Amino acid sequence: MEKNINMEKIWAPWRIKYVSGRKSPGCLFCNKHKAGNDRKNHVVYRGKKVFLIMNIYPYNNGHLMIAPYKHTGDIRKLTSGEFIEIMDILKKTIDALKKILKPQGFNVGFNIGKVSGAGVAGHVHMHVVPRWTGDTNFMPVIGNTKVVSQSLDSLYSELKKYF
Secondary structure, eight states: OOOOTTOOOOOOGGGHHHHHTOOOSSOHHHHHHHHOOHHHHTEEEEOSSEEEEEOSSOSSTTOEEEEESSOOSOGGGSOHHHHHHHHHHHHHHHHHHHHHHOOSEEEEEEOOSGGGTOSSTTSOOEEEEEEOTTSSOHHHHHSOOOOOOSOHHHHHHHHHHHO
């Protein structure tokens, strides 16, 4: 078998924590919202009952999550006020991402329970994923690699200006 000596390498050393499975004890969302250092923890916005946080292992650039402060894995235990605030922040989030990143669409939703793909099954959260024509191209299909073209810190700064 021939080796491709011209193969490009995309370095993403920040993903080793995710790949290696080393996780902080406790709930990711509870830990992040209680930590206090919003920039370090990628908390973009704090509402009264819910907050907006960047996904540090994004599916696409701009992948954000909206989570209640309340720790529950059962969506039925959220109050009407929490649901309303989630939807209000969703609208603001879509407005911000449209202005900053100009996506052509969005995937928005909850993964409820581990079997549905919830990475943090014990704390309900909504994903907001910007989409562009061609964002699923040969890299993820053939190379099993996703290219995210903007640093988290750069996007965080842009989002904070909007919020």
